[in-house]
Structure formats: structure tokens, C-alpha cells
Amino acid sequence: MDNNSHQFSEEPVKNQGNQGGQQPPRHNGGVGKTAVVAVVAALIGGGVGGGVAYYGFDHSGNLGVTDTSNKAGTTQVSNVSVKQSDASQAAFSKVKGAVVSVINLQKQNDDQSTWGSLFGDSGDSGSSSSKSSDSLTEYSEGSGVIYEKKDGSAYIVTNNHVISGSDKLEVILSDGTKLTANKVGADSVTDLAVLKIDGAKVNTVASFGDSSKIAAGQTVLAIGSPLGTQYATSVTQGIVSAKSRTVDTTDDNGQTTGQATVIQTDAAINNGNSGGPLINLSGQIVGINSMKLSGSSDSSDSATVEGMGFAIPSNEVVSIINQLVTSGKVVRPALGISAIDLDQVSADQQKSILKLPSSVTSGVVIAGYTRTSIAKRAGLKEYDVIVAIDGKKVTNMADLHTELYKHKVGDSVQVSYYRGSSKKNVTIKLSQTTDQLEGGNTK
Secondary structure: OOOOOOOOEOOOOOOOOOOOOOOOOOOOOOOEOOOOOOOOOOOOOOOOOOOOOOEEEOOOOOEEEOOOOOOOOOOOOOOOOOOOOOHHHHHHHHHHHHEEEEEEEEEEEHHHOHHHHHOOOOOOOOOHHHOOOEEEEEEEEEEEEEEEEEOOEEEEEEOHHHHOOOOEEEEEOOOOOEEEEEEEEEEOOOOEEEEEEEOOOOOOOOOEEOHHHOOOOOEEEEEEOOOOHHHOOEEEEEEEEEEEEEEEEEOOOOOEEEEEEEEEEOOOOOOOOOOOEEEOOOOOEEEEEEEEOOOEOOOOOOOEOOOOEEEEEHHHHHHHHHHHHHHOOOOOOEOOEEEEEHHHOOHHHHHHHHOOOOOOOOOEEEEEEEOOOHHHHOOOOOOOEEEEEOOEEOOOHHHHHHHHOOOOOOOEEEEEEEEOOEEEEEEEEOEOOOOOEHHHOOO
């Protein structure tokens, strides 16, 4: 398959391995935007320390207690076993061999180590033992999935935050083989990255399904290395909780940088699952696990947040990774504006400043421009409210990004907007806008 021509399979939803005994991650395990996770091992159930009954079928086909013996101490395991054709098991077996652990190694200065300080190492020159040297230390661990093998190399998709800041990257295959990985490209906006490894020992490659065909309630599986390689190739099952959810994206400092449209799932996703696949019961990747909500909500009842994980839809993943393989980066079209969602503007301001018709309840309000803004050149003004791109409704910034990113630099789009009570349309040829916004604002 050509690097730039990944196709989505429209196969209907109908319905591989191990890992080396590695140490758990020293840091956050590659999963960004999560709270600290406390791991508690507990025995669950009422039978601990009590009697255990073994069940089987009697000659009439009824379920009953297996007859062992009238003598104490002669209990046996029933010879009845459950045989089933499990779609989840089949899907997992199809993909598990393509799931890998990704190790982020970063430099650590030996002179600043605890031991050097403890023994009063002054770092004076002339002594080889006191010379400064940088050593690589495991910073975090995450997951990834092999999606292509070509020309002797294998390509892995993972999250950008899993590899961010790395000085060296290692990948552990499902059979425990450890390989050095090279970064092909990364994109912080979508939190995706592509790595390349020697493909000689790669035997399984996963395929992408069409994320537009998923539906809420559909069974999905999340595969990865929760808490690090000690638990590599773990699988959890859940459902698609929501096909499309808009969430804020943040940088390493916790600052909101934009919004992303993601799949919400209740399949368990923990630190280290980032970059691993979310698959359907046909064994196709429908998303790349990226983040979860954890801890307590902001509501007054402080309800605990559970079972809220998010994955980047496969349709977007394929578009991004093809660009990363081709050019090492993603070039996006832009209008050259700063904007806010209309629902963030008070009703009084919508009426007195924007002067919108009462029927207009959603859209994106232009708040500023870049110095070379194509939107400004096309005649759009501050306080105009964008409501559609090429006839597709725009209700918020996430919609605006989604519609724009369907196009390439150089494409022309029709922008529908309101200026006061009047609806207008203008055709704009898209360009890449990278300069700063007027007034020093940030988008």
C-alpha cells in the first residue's frame, strides 16, 4: 500500500501479542490530560475464604452442582467447559500483534543527580569521574499500533504527547522485541505522530475502519499498555458513548490551545493507553486513544468521573498520518482570524452589538485577524458571525476547523455569515496563515 493512499474499509461491523517484562513507567505513562491514578488490587465477591460450588450440566441438560464425592476433601473441577464464538476475542486476536509499547527516553544530567549532591561531587575538571555527562532515562511510556509495512520498514501511529521531548524512542513489539524507532513526523494540533521501525520482525499490521460509520452503543475494544509495559497488550471492552464530542485541547502547560472532535467511549483507558487503537468488532481501527477525564467534576456535588475516554477518529488519523509520512508535517488552510463561539456571547451583546436575528443561535464570531488574513481581504469584518462553510452548518470553532480541514491550501470555499441581520456569502481561496494576530492576540 502506498504511504499516501490509505483507504477506509466499509466492511460492516460483525462480529495479536505478548510483551516483555518491563518496569512500569516512571512518569505519566504517556497519557496526557489525566489525573493521578491510584491502583488498588482487591478481591471482589463474597466467596473469599468460604465454600465454592462447581457447576455443570446434568444428563437432562440442566445446570447443577457437579457431583464429586460424599467424602470431604475430594472436590474436583467440572469437566464441562464453555465453548463460544466471541466476536470480541476474534477482533482482539486480529489486532493484538500490531499493538506496541512506545518508550520515551530523555537526557538527564548526571551532575545533578542525588548521589552527586550527597557525596559532595564538585564537578571539578581534571577528574574523569566528575566530568559532566548526559544519560538517557525513561521518561514515559505509551502505546502505538503498526498500520503499514513497506520497503523493509514498519510505520506506527501514536500520540504526539507520548513522544514529545524525547531524545530517543524505543518500541517494544508484542513478542517482547525492543527496537529503536525514528520519528517520521508529529502534529501537536491533532496529537498524532508517526514512527518508523525495522519491519523484519513485524508480522501483523492493523487496518483502519471508517469512523463515520460508527454509532453510539456499538461495542469497541481499547488495546494498549496501561501503566506501562508490565501490562502491555491489555484489552478493555466498552461501547461508543458518543460518536462526536468536542473537547478542549491543551499544551504541556495546561493552557487551552483549541478544540478537537473525538469519539467518546467508556472502555477503560489508563495512563499508558495513549496512542493505542480503539477497534470495532471487525478488528478495524476506528480511533486512536488520546485522553480521558479523571478525578471529580466541577459540579457542586463533586461527582466522580468514570468511564469517559476519548479517541481521535480514524478518518482524521489517516488524513494526518499520510501528510506526516509525505512531508513530515501537516499544512492546514486557515482564514486568518481569531474567533469565539456565539454561545459564549451574552444574549444582550448578541442583540445590542451583533444585532443578530433571534433565529441565529449558533455560529462563530470573528474577533480579530492576522496581518495577512484572507478573510479580511475577502471583506469579512469584526463581529461578523460565520454560520456555514460550503453549506455545512458551523455551530462552533470545532465545526469551523472540521470543515476547513477537509480542504487543502489553494481550495476555494463558500463562507456564509451574518453581518447584523443580513446573511451574506463570499467565496474565499484558502491559504496557510501562520503570522501573528493583529494586536498580539492568540487564537
